[in-house]
Amino acid sequence: MNSSWLVESIAVFRKEWLSEMRSRHGLFTSFLFSLLSVVAMSLASFGQKPAPNLAAGMLCVTLLFSAVVSLPRSFLVEDEQGTFDLLRLAAEPTAAYAGKLIYNVVQSLLAVFVLTFLFVILTRVSVPDPFMLTVGVLFTAFALAGGVSLCGALVMGAMNRWLLGSAVALPVLMPQVFLGMGALRSALGGGTAPEGWQCVLGLLGWSVTLIASGPLLAAAAWKTDE
């Protein structure tokens, strides 16, 4: 990694951030969808405090669908507007991917923490281990952003790319969801602390692998002109 690569990545991130802040329409719709899914989950458990196992599953499924719907947008909008080739002229493919990945990680972190906070308030679940909940949710956000970004990058240029992006991401993200559920279950009092930390470590490994391999795989998939 050299300094120009880093500068390009940050420039792409900045461009994503500024263009999103200009209209805020996409960000608003993403958050609205996430909020609605949390409210729907809370409504499903109306009058009852869900057991830790069920609560962990509900929260993870909410985070998964929120990520799958909102995160590929940064790639697919670029594809639809026809500006991606222009972007590739200005930045290396790996840097373009990395810039968008950073933006997705930021968006995922914001969404995940807001959704978890709302979920805990609305469903009134008790959190015996808030530290594990925070760390578990943090790495779930990283793993989801890494996986969904890569799937979004792969479906660029495909027919039915919005639908295909979600379908491609879901089976790839299942192990992360399983590990996330394990960590959150322990944080909500449904499992032991060592089990929970084992899942957090698994999530950390998964996030690092996806985030490190993402730029290389995306650049390899975009390179078709040989």
Add this chain to the structure above:
Amino acid sequence: MKARLAVLGVGLAVMTVYDFAAPDAKSFQEPSLARIMYWHLPSAMICSFFLFLSAYLGWRYLSKRDLAWDARLATSIELAALFGTLTMVTGILFSKVQWGEWWQWDPRQTSFLLVLFLMAVSLALRGGFADAKKRAAVSSAYALLSLLPALFLIAVFPRLPQVKAASFHPSDTIAKGQLDLFYKLGLYGTLLFLALLAYELYSMKVRVSLLKQRLDNRHGQQHDDQTAGSGSPATGVVRPVGVSEEH
């Protein structure tokens, strides 16, 4: 070729007869119907092999950019899906016979269903691209991306203590030496002939795909030659045209 297929057909027929003739397995709800395992386990092994082979072929395509590797990759995914479906069907039959339910969300059943989804999505992803090179590149990258979840779902998840405790699915039967000689012979014999059948299917399908690629290239070349010969503005020589000065 014909002789190989004949040997293969005879071998599979012999193994089928052997599987029926071998004594019943003990410690099963329906001992006589535990024979499904002779086909279930080899299908699962061959499916996993093709899944991991797909990742290797994907890597080869991305490093060489030769569409021949993509033909091999596509065949590998299709065969993984075929043997995965066989595994799922025989597993569902086994579940009904031994556990009383067609589907009971057993962790092993569910994790294998997710593996099947990985293959189904690979095929859907290939269908999403019309351009052969783009399709090959994206499919190869996805095959590499799927390697980690596939490894987790096939090798790690079923061996987690909490999953082992919750699952009805037998695990480590071979490792613990719980198969008697008749079962070992039946299992390894069926695996051998199914693997040979899979290899034959793989090589035939790859040959057909490569021939199709060659034909497509030849047609493309002929089309280019024809358009060049017809003096089409896109490919012909552009000559200066005189412009009249009259107004």
